[in-house]
Amino acid sequence: MFVVNTSSGIREWTWAAESELPITGGGDYRKDWVHLNDVEYLHDGRIMVDLRNQDKVAFLNRTGIVENWTLGTDDDYDVLREQHNPDYIPASEGGPAVVVADSENDRVVEYQREGGEWTRTWVWSDDEMQWSRDADRLPDGNTLVTDTIGDRVFEVNREGEIVWEVPVDRAYEAERLGTGDESAGGPSAASADLESRRAEPPSGPAEQFEEAVRDAVPIEVQNGLLGYFFPWWMGLYDVLATFALVVAVAVWGGLELRWSSLSLPTRESLDTDSLVSLRSILVLTLVAALGYAAAGVTALL
Structure with a gap:
């Protein structure tokens, strides 16, 4: 990743992931090792980057990765699993917090910075969610979610209920017009007392069969076939x-x-x-x- 002066065209700073991350982690080093899919410049001068194949969201300054601020660990799927498009919520809005589309876990999660560590403070999912790839906290406290294989974009209110939903085929990212880049200005889940929601366990034979199939087939294979093939x-x-x-x-x-x-x-x-x-x-x-x-x-x- 690099920073370019748009006036002079000079590349002023470059960060190489292999200088700080072990090449034994993540994806195939010769092909798609990091899959850096999101970069966000923060007002305090740091840069937040999404390292999808390392299951991490990292914070950078001009010397490299900021110590003890990385969210997630390679292959620790309880925290993140090949996530997309994290959004940073600053202290002025109840943060520091990060809301992120936890893609391969089929959910949206938020982590709050507490006592020098990241603590999960909010999670949202339902029975239809598959391969979420964007989540934005809106100024009114609602959350805009893009569900790629679920073929929909929808908005969740503070109580965890869907207030509107539109079908969109294989959507990647959505923004609410008038809210700035990445739909900025929304409060953290902790400060707004947002209610979490989780998918209901399968009840009937058809749902149980589908759940068994999903458990048997690796999620990466499912999303690869349904998303691209x-x-x-x-x-x-x-x-x-x-x-x-x-x-x-x-x-x-x-x-x-x-x-x-x-x-x-x-x-x-x-x-x-x-x-x-x-x-x-x-x-x-x-x-x-x-x-x-x-x-x-x-x-x-």
């Missing part, structure tokens, strides 16, 4: 149906080939059995296409 309209059940369909088609096609001893036919060798097998494969391909179409229509209804 599959179309936006596909949810968990659509992905499971797709995998089941692919497996069924592969097994069925393999059995057809084995039973018929099918080889690529020439015009001279094409017989009735080969035609039947080829027809079966075409039917399976059609079924697969119809499955994708049905999943898409279901999601859009």
Whole structure:
């Protein structure tokens, strides 16, 4: 990360993460080691940076990382897990505090500076939350949340209730117009006595099955597939149906080939059995296409 004088174009200061962080932590050092996804210049001259792959929010001055101010520890997922877009709340608004989208934990959290340490003072989540990637405390004490795979942007009031919600496909970040950069000016959760909320435990068989699947599949895999690989309209059940369909088609096609001893036919060798097998494969391909179409229509209804 570096600071540039916009008048002269001169780079006045540079901070290299590898000068202070062990390269054995975080992501692959040769590819995406730190994934620094947010930088915020604070009024006291410090710089807050989000080190996603280290599960940390760090504070910098011109000599490097400020000692004993880092929030989170690499792989300590109880605190943070590959978070996004932390916002700093200064002492004038009841801080020092940091509200952050705790992405891989599917929640929004706030930590307050107390006695030289970070203490969790607020947490919000619900049954729909998946891969939260932005949270801003608004001047009235409400919190603006961007839920990426949940495909929504919504606002939570002081009592922890959603006051409005709009569907937005794979949103990354949202700002409330008229509140400044990063929707600044909001109070800390401790000073505003905000109520926390947590997702309800699964009740019915369908919810319990979904919870079991989510527990079995690593959250990074879930978010990677749903966030980048599959179309936006596909949810968990659509992905499971797709995998089941692919497996069924592969097994069925393999059995057809084995039973018929099918080889690529020439015009001279094409017989009735080969035609039947080829027809079966075409039917399976059609079924697969119809499955994708049905999943898409279901999601859009």
